[in-house]
Amino acid sequence: MASAPDASSRSALIPALEAVVGRERCLSxxxxxxxxxxxxxxxxxxxPTAVVFPETTEEVQALVRACRTAGVPFVPRGAGTGLxxxxxxxxxxxVVECSRMQAIRHIDVENRIAVVEPGVVNADLSVAAKPxxxxxxxxxxxxxxxxxxxxxxxxxxxxxxxxxxTTTDHVLALELVLPDGACITLGDAxxxxxxxxxxxxxxxxxxxxxxxxxxxxxxxxxxERVETLLAIFDDVVSxxxxxxxxxESGLVPAALEIVDQRTIRAxxxxxYAAGLPRDAGAILIVELDGPDVALDAQIAEVQTHCRADGAxxxxxxxxxxxxxxxxxxxxxxxxxxxxxxxxxxxHDAVVPRxxxxxxxxxxxxxxxxxxLTLSNVFHAGDGNLHPNISFDRRDPDEMARVIxxxxxxxxxxxxxxxVITGEHGVGSEKSDYISLxxxxxxxxxxxxLRSVFDPxxxxxxxxxxxxxxxxxxxxxxxxxxxRVPFG
Amino acid sequence: MSPSAERASVSRLAxxxxxxxxxxxxxxxxxxxxxxxxxxxxxxxxxxxxxxxxELGAAVLPRGAGTQAxxxxLPxxxxxxxxxxxxxxxxxxxxxxxxxxxxAGTPLARxxxxxxxxxxxxxxxxxxxxxxxxxxxxxxxxxPRAQGFGRVRNVVLGLEIAHANGTVTRCxxxxxxxxxxxxxxxxYLGSLGSLGVLCxxxxxxxxxxxxxxxxxxxxxxxxxxRAVDWARRAxxxxxxxxxxxxxxxxAIELAGDAASVAADRDALIAEGLQEAEDVDLFAHPAAxxxxxxxxxxxxTRWPALAAHLRDLSVGYCAWPGLGVLSVQFxxxxxxxxxxxxxxAAIAEGRWRCETPSLAGERDVFGATDAESxxxxxxxxxxxxxxxxxxxxxxxxx
Ligand SMILES: Cc1cc2nc3c(=O)[nH]c(=O)nc-3n(C[C@H](O)[C@H](O)[C@H](O)COP(=O)(O)OP(=O)(O)OC[C@H]3O[C@@H](n4cnc5c(N)ncnc54)[C@H](O)[C@@H]3O)c2cc1C
Ligand SMILES: Cc1cc2nc3c(=O)[nH]c(=O)nc-3n(C[C@H](O)[C@H](O)[C@H](O)COP(=O)(O)OP(=O)(O)OC[C@H]3O[C@@H](n4cnc5c(N)ncnc54)[C@H](O)[C@@H]3O)c2cc1C
Numbered sequence: 001m002a003s004a005p006d007a008s009s010r011s012a013l014i015p016a017l018e019a020v021v022g023r024e025r026c027l028s029x030x031x032x033x034x035x036x037x038x039x040x041x042x043x044x045x046x047x048p049t050a051v052v053f054p055e056t057t058e059e060v061q062a063l064v065r066a067c068r069t070a071g072v073p074f075v076p077r078g079a080g081t082g083l084x085x086x087x088x089x090x091x092x093x094x095v096v097e098c099s100r101m102q103a104i105r106h107i108d109v110e111n112r113i114a115v116v117e118p119g120v121v122n123a124d125l126s127v128a129a130k131p132x133x134x135x136x137x138x139x140x141x142x143x144x145x146x147x148x149x150x151x152x153x154x155x156x157x158x159x160x161x162x163x164x165x166t167t168t169d170h171v172l173a174l175e176l177v178l179p180d181g182a183c184i185t186l187g188d189a190x191x192x193x194x195x196x197x198x199x200x201x202x203x204x205x206x207x208x209x210x211x212x213x214x215x216x217x218x219x220x221x222x223x224e225r226v227e228t229l230l231a232i233f234d235d236v237v238s239x240x241x242x243x244x245x246x247x248e249s250g251l252v253p254a255a256l257e258i259v260d261q262r263t264i265r266a267x268x269x270x271x272y273a274a275g276l277p278r279d280a281g282a283i284l285i286v287e288l289d290g291p292d293v294a295l296d297a298q299i300a301e302v303q304t305h306c307r308a309d310g311a312x313x314x315x316x317x318x319x320x321x322x323x324x325x326x327x328x329x330x331x332x333x334x335x336x337x338x339x340x341x342x343x344x345x346x347h348d349a350v351v352p353r354x355x356x357x358x359x360x361x362x363x364x365x366x367x368x369x370x371x372l373t374l375s376n377v378f379h380a381g382d383g384n385l386h387p388n389i390s391f392d393r394r395d396p397d398e399m400a401r402v403i404x405x406x407x408x409x410x411x412x413x414x415x416x417x418x419v420i421t422g423e424h425g426v427g428s429e430k431s432d433y434i435s436l437x438x439x440x441x442x443x444x445x446x447x448x449l450r451s452v453f454d455p456x457x458x459x460x461x462x463x464x465x466x467x468x469x470x471x472x473x474x475x476x477x478x479x480x481x482x483r484v485p486f487g
Numbered sequence: 488m489s490p491s492a493e494r495a496s497v498s499r500l501a502x503x504x505x506x507x508x509x510x511x512x513x514x515x516x517x518x519x520x521x522x523x524x525x526x527x528x529x530x531x532x533x534x535x536x537x538x539x540x541x542e543l544g545a546a547v548l549p550r551g552a553g554t555q556a557x558x559x560x561l562p563x564x565x566x567x568x569x570x571x572x573x574x575x576x577x578x579x580x581x582x583x584x585x586x587x588x589x590x591a592g593t594p595l596a597r598x599x600x601x602x603x604x605x606x607x608x609x610x611x612x613x614x615x616x617x618x619x620x621x622x623x624x625x626x627x628x629x630x631p632r633a634q635g636f637g638r639v640r641n642v643v644l645g646l647e648i649a650h651a652n653g654t655v656t657r658c659x660x661x662x663x664x665x666x667x668x669x670x671x672x673x674x675y676l677g678s679l680g681s682l683g684v685l686c687x688x689x690x691x692x693x694x695x696x697x698x699x700x701x702x703x704x705x706x707x708x709x710x711x712x713r714a715v716d717w718a719r720r721a722x723x724x725x726x727x728x729x730x731x732x733x734x735x736x737x738a739i740e741l742a743g744d745a746a747s748v749a750a751d752r753d754a755l756i757a758e759g760l761q762e763a764e765d766v767d768l769f770a771h772p773a774a775x776x777x778x779x780x781x782x783x784x785x786x787t788r789w790p791a792l793a794a795h796l797r798d799l800s801v802g803y804c805a806w807p808g809l810g811v812l813s814v815q816f817x818x819x820x821x822x823x824x825x826x827x828x829x830x831a832a833i834a835e836g837r838w839r840c841e842t843p844s845l846a847g848e849r850d851v852f853g854a855t856d857a858e859s860x861x862x863x864x865x866x867x868x869x870x871x872x873x874x875x876x877x878x879x880x881x882x883x884x
Contacts, residue, residue, distance in 0.1 A: 108787075110786060110787045111785045111786050111787055155666045161664060165637075165641065168670065168673070169637075169641060184861070188837070189835075190783035190784075190810065190835075190836040190837045191629075191638075191809075191810065191811075192629075192781065192783035192811065192837040192839060193837060194839065194852035194853065194854035194859075194881035195852065195854055195882060196678060196861075196880075196881075197627075197640065197674060197676060198674075198861065199673075200670055200672075200673025200674070200676075201669065201670060201671070201673050201674050203670065204666050204670045205669055205670075244583060247585065248582075248583055248585075250606075250695060250697070251694070252693075252694065290721065290744075291722075291747045291750065293746040293747060294743075294744045294746045294747040297744070297745075297746055350660075350662045350664050350665060351662065352581070352661065352662055353584060354583045354584050379664070382662075382663050382664040383662055383663070383664070384664050417661055417662070418660070418662055419660045419662055419665045419667040421666050421667050422662070422664040422665060422666060423664065423666055424666070425666050426666075426667060426668065434667060434668055437660070438657070438668055439656075439657075441654040441655070442657050442668075443668070444654075444656075445650070445654075445656045445658070445671060446658075446668050446669045446671060448865075448868035448869060449669055449671060449674065450669075451868055452864040452865050452868060453861075464668060
């Protein structure tokens with residue numbers, strides 16, 4: 001941590017920030033700050049010292065320098081849709097919100113690249129690229145709101161990660177304002193930049209290495225044809241088996257998503273209703289895309305695999321309207337949960353895909369054991385689970401059970417060979433659980449990278465790394481390391 | 488360090504290594520040479536070897552099969568090789584999951600064969616060189632099938648690394664989607680063994696293609712410009728185009744589902760290509776004494792770049808789907824580096840010299856910008872005593 005600021009340098013901070021962005025782009029009254037005391041993870045709150053809205057790289061640099069002078073840390077923020085408390089203003093930090101840096105500077109159609117600012121909303125880039133027959137592949141379910149800067153920080157994935165990969169596979173270069181206020185460019189469009197793969201290291205670093213102020217990303221040609229299938233199963237285990245069968249057959253669908261029974265019912269009771277059978281045990285959405293000639297055979301193959309695992313119905317969307325309807329069941333799921341309880345805890349953990357049936361059974365058992373309403377919507381092809389717990393934050397006992405069940409779920413996933421987050425990040429939510437996956441030496445190696453960029457730990461403090469470390473005794477994975485490589 | 492101090496440290500290393508130390512005929516790297524190899528038998532022993540070297544200030548060159556032993560800049564100092572030969576294991580190959588774990592010393596060909604036997608394909612290639620897994624990951628070289636396979640960075644899920652401070656760490660994991668902590672694997676890949684020694688890796692396999700078809704074109708300069716469009720067809724896994732004194736033309740490999748491959752095959756045959764048993768996707772080996780460079784280019788700069796190289800009458804092998812080519816200049820080092828710089832400027836790309844022993848004092852990566860300041864800081868964190876491949880990385884780190 002930076003040395004504790006004295007009161008006078010701190011009181012000089014707000015005027016210094018205002019000198020950079022003007023009064024109207026600097027919030028500092030308690031009422032104004034209220035909105036920024038948490039991100040999508042509402043259980044973790046902290047009031048920032050101020051929230052500033054830069055519009056240029058130079059302004060970001062000047063803001064960072066002002067924070068340094070005052071000895072106050074700072075936190076980059078995009079749209080605040082993060083679900084792991086990554087944009088939480090720990091240590092009275094100043095929030096540097098990049099949502100006004102919204103220019104798509106350049107779309108190079110021939111070379112299939114775009115240069116964009118961090119505040120560009122994910123879906124807007126694909127909208128801009130569409131007339132050129134191109135799109136930006138990483139598509140988090142929050143893509144209508146979240147920003148590309150937030151995506152880079154979280155290495156965001158989405159339903160189409162199975163085929164297209166996560167954000168790191170699509171970012172070629174970054175402009176980064178370092179915690180000392182300097183601005184550097186990492187990587188380049190050529191992919192042959194000399195030296196270490198810095199872009200790879202910064203993507204997914206959760207805003208702890210600097211503030212991204214511009215990026216060069218790869219665009220993909222829009223596939224010739226897209227087909228979406230919906231298979232209806234008696235239970236979630238059969239749906240998981242069908243996923244295994246599809247992948248083992250050598251098919252690479254664009255998406256393989258499972259929605260369980262409780263979620264189906266919540267969706268059907270809500271405005272997102274998609275006409276799903278309320279008594280179905282689970283639905284599997286399969287999306288196939290590629291050259292026109294390839295898809296007929298693939299559709300037939302997927303249908304065969306699903307039926308082999310007992311799917312009663314396997315429907316192919318007849319048109320765009322029906323396709324949208326299938327996806328609405330998946331994408332509307334989080335919204336629909338809002339009907340079940342005031343709060344929703346969206347977990348995010350990964351297991352080897354083949355362990356899905358066994359882990360899901362354990363996850364449901366954990367929900368029952370803690371007397372909680374738990375439902376599952378997940379990226380089955382990647383083994384990326386989202387067990388969602390509906391609860392009421394005002395009930396302290398229930399809140400405690402939610403936390404305890406969450407920890408039990410993470411332990412179960414790690415024991416099955418998995419990790420504690422597949423796309424939402426460690427943030428402040430899971431910083432104490434990262435020791436379930438990594439030992440002291442592993443975390444020390446990560447700290448070495450941190451030290452290269454942010455030796456004083458002023459950039460987004462309190463994230464990723466444990467504040468209280470688990471002891472090795474209570475950490476079954478750490479003990480197993482020397483025998484089996486990563487379990 | 489003075490030569491006598493160096494000898495002293497080497498003999499003390501030999502004491503520490505015991506039976507795992509072997510002296511042999513010297514292998515030279517520019518001014519320095521190495522005459523002993525330390526072959527630890529597991530990751531902990533690798534870490535101990537590195538810690539001992541750091542303590543004695545001895546410079547260690549990690550080594551796999553040695554097929555690219557002098558890649559990167561020539562090392563500034565060298566006391567011994569640290570061989571991964573004893574880290575040859577295939578610990579896990581999960582046929583239903585499509586992932587595997589292997590030790591760094593495992594020959595890539597052996598791992599590839601095991602993957603195929605399990606019904607999958609390992610998306611890394613060594614073109615019959617006998618490379619080790621660790622060497623392929625440490626160099627993270629672009630090879631022609633990267634167009635279909637993805638780059639080395641897309642294939643690696645997790646790594647175990649031995650460090651100069653005597654620890655062994657892991658990063659990443661065995662699952663395909665993972666944002667738990669920093670993605671340190673990206674830094675180790677392509678780091679030429681300058682941050683630590685790779686001991687093992689979890690890799691992602693890919694489905695075996697239903698059909699593979701290889702095609703080649705007749706020699707002709709027109710080929711070069713058309714190949715850029717050919718390379719963008721959906722099922723193209725690799726595309727190489729060559730122009731030069733002895734050979735010219737394009738070589739293409741299609742792979743994937745049967746229907747897409749058949750469609751692309753027919754389309755390319757209609758453009759005048761022929762099916763071929765075998766095609767050569769790799770550049771010709773560098774002629775002795777010629778400086779070889781790898782150049783990157785933006786697709787739109789291709790016509791200008793190809794015309795420029797034709798004017799210079801130099802041969803090249805390009806992979807237009809990846810935007811990279813390799814070219815040899817028959818000129819003294821100063822002129823060759825200048826020519827590479829000119830070509831890269833036309834290409835709006837980068838250059839890298841692939842023949843370090845001919846490069847003299849020059850940094851083969853042509854690097855010294857803001858990134859090497861970061862690189863120095865990173866090297867200082869992971870290898871403060873400067874014992875791992877000193878001087879080899881870009882910026883002579
Ligand atoms: C309904 C819903 C569905 C979701 N679905 C998915 C999904 O499918 N896949 C997925 O991956 N995520 C998903 N998310 C999580 C979230 O939307 C993503 O993590 C997203 O990338 C966050 O972007 P943001 O702009 O909202 O970032 P914020 O929440 O504002 O910030 C997230 C992190 O990024 C950092 N950051 C933001 N901007 C910058 C910058 N310019 N430079 C450096 N660091 C920066 C912050 O410090 C913070 O650590 C979902 C969230 C919701 C609410
Ligand atoms: C200039 C160049 C040209 C290439 N051309 C081709 C080609 O035409 N076709 C093709 O298929 N491939 C090519 N490659 C890739 C090449 O096959 C592999 O990079 C190489 O053979 C590595 O295997 P090796 O075991 O022989 O490594 P080595 O030659 O032993 O080592 C190569 C480098 O990796 C480091 N290293 C080796 N093992 C480890 C380890 N365990 N941990 C850390 N560092 C380690 C060494 O210190 C050295 O810097 C090329 C690579 C380079 C650099």
